[in-house]
Amino acid sequence: MRLLPVRLGKLPGYSVAIVSSLSLHGLLLLIVIVGWTPERKDVQIRPQYIQATLLQVKPPKAPVAKKAAKKPKAVDNKQQKLVVKKRAEAKKREQEKRKIRLREEKKKREALTKKERLRKEQEQAKKDQQKKQAEARRREQELAFADALSEEEDYISAAADEQLVGSYKAYIRDRIVNNWSRPPSARRNMKVVLGIQLVPTGRVVSVAVEKTSGNSAFDRSAEQAVYKVERFEKLQELSQASPRVFEKTFRHFRLTFTPDDLRL
Amino acid sequence: MTEQLSLWALVVGATLPVQLVMLILLAASVVSWVMIIQRGLYLRQTRGDLDTFEQTFWSGVDLNELFRSGNGRLNKDNTIDGVESLFRAGFREFNRLSQSVSADPDAVMEGVERAMRVALSREEEKLNMNLPFLASVASVSPYIGLFGTVWGIMHSFRGLANVQQATLAIVAPGISEALIATAMGLFAAIPAVLAFNRFSANADVLYNAYDTFSDEFSSILHRRVHSD
Known part of the structure; x- marks a missing residue:
């Protein structure tokens, strides 16, 4: 044991090993820091918003x-x-x-x-x-x-x-978008027109795809989102306050669903 | 740097425990590479030494001369490793014991074998030096990395709890940064595993060669003692 510390220092290659190991890791760090970025993607965390516009049956x-x-x-x-x-x-x-x-x-x-x-x-x-x-x-x-x-x-x-009507439209859009789960095949330019039928309590009676986006998964997801909302609570207020507007605008209406701010 | 998801930005942006884990893994990687390189050089050198020494030994050179040449090298502040140190220990003991007047051949042989056994175990110690460290880096660093990852994912999911709308974009950077810890753990572990397996096999081979040599040498000395 007396010899061991002396010998340890004299074992071949310690200094070489330390230098080469440090330079190896230094090189790796340098590569990581400076040169190589695996993907240049936005890291901005922002909610995805989808612009959905309501189309009136009678264009004004x-x-x-x-x-x-x-x-x-x-x-x-x-x-x-x-x-x-x-x-x-x-x-x-x-x-x-x-x-x-x-x-x-x-x-x-x-x-x-x-x-x-x-x-x-x-x-x-x-x-x-x-x-x-x-x-x-x-x-x-x-x-x-x-x-x-x-x-x-x-x-x-x-x-x-x-x-x-505009404020209610925004509300409906919000509700649908919040309940929407994006299918993996959804792309930015897809557009599906849904025909939605409501009763004065705001409950969704029926949803139908009026014009397909060409992607059935996307169509289904949009339809499901509306079904998931189930009831637009605020529309009850509207139908009580002015049933005429409700009947005119929201009894049957068409909704164009476009996810135009997806990071796809 | 803010816009891009570079690897370095992820490392810098990680939470403290994860950063700590990364630091530990980096240190483990550095040290294990020191050991790997040193062991590689050492084992290769001992291998070469073994070959050259055996060649000169079996070439029929005078053993006294061989011992003296070793002395010369020792005086020049070179250490003598491997099989030569075995030879020197045995031969020194043999000379010392056989010079004493009341030398019983069996006692001489016993002393020689003991001296060689001691030298052999010392050599074995040198061969296996640092290998336990490599083994522990190999087996533990994935766990450390995994700990960092689990911690990071925990953290990012906790952040998710406050968000009204859960999207992949919110958790993804956190998970990505957490996974770097696992990547680093594997990065440290894989070379260590390979090196450990390779070096322990090499050390075994060398140890067996030493063992064989010590047997052969003691048989030569045995012949000498009994022929006298």
Whole structure:
């Protein structure tokens, strides 16, 4: 044992071994630190969100355009109507004056020829007709104006509804996305349209795939997500507060389900 | 570094126990490689020494001369290992005992064999030095790595408990960082296992060669004692 420590120091290769082992590990560390990164992926931890948009059965776009086109017309109508009214009144006054004049003329020239009287009568008839026509035109315009007005009111209330509906849409989307489990085959650009039917308590009655994404697993996962939600509790409030909006928007509706922020 | 999931970022971002485990494993790996290299060099050298010595021994050289040449090397501050130290121990004892007047041949042989046995066991000790350490690194470091991994996964799952929406992206970095510990454990263990198996086999072969040589040498001395 006396010899052993002395010999241990003199055993071959200790310094060589230490140096080479340290350099080996140093090299490895260097490679790990500097050079080699196995994959360059984002490590950002963020929730996956899926954009799902609700499609209304009746797209509101067309009436908006129509109304937008019509509104200025309605204003025009108003002005036109005023103008027409004024004109008509002026006409009336003139006619009355003319009648008085005519009567005076009649008194003056009682011995007017038949021909002349006939002509006057014809004139009169013509004027009457004109008046009638103007009145009819005015009535028509008034009707159109009232129509435009009511349409405008509809539009305003629809806009208010739309805001309400938008918040519920967001809620529905959230609920579905939270209950969705991503199948491994899901890809970013997939899009499935689901037809969903609700009852006023918010319970899901039926779900159907209206337009497939082409991937049946994905379709099924979206469908399952809706079934998993089972009941959209907040929709009950909506159906109590304004059953009209519920019936119009959420009784049957289409939902486009697109996972567009997946890390796929 | 923040955006990429580099290996180093994972190591740095690991929790303290996992980092500790990694450090232990790295140290174990460094030390075991020191032993591996040293053992490899040593065993190869003893193997070469054995071959050359046996060659000169059986070439019919005078044993006294052989002993003296060994003395010369010892004076030059070289150690004498392996089979030569066996020879020297036996021969020294033989000379010492046979020079005394009342030398009983059997007593001489007994002394020679004892001296050689002592030298042999010392050589065996040298052959097997550090091998137990390699064996323990080989068997324990996977467990240490596994401990680090389990700890890291525990940690990342605990973090998951507070999250409303459980996604793979939340646990994945934690698990990945935890798995590095296991990888390091295996990294330390695999060379140690291989080296241990190889070196213990080599040491066995050398030990048997020494044993055989000591028997042969004692038989030669035996012949000499009894021929006198």
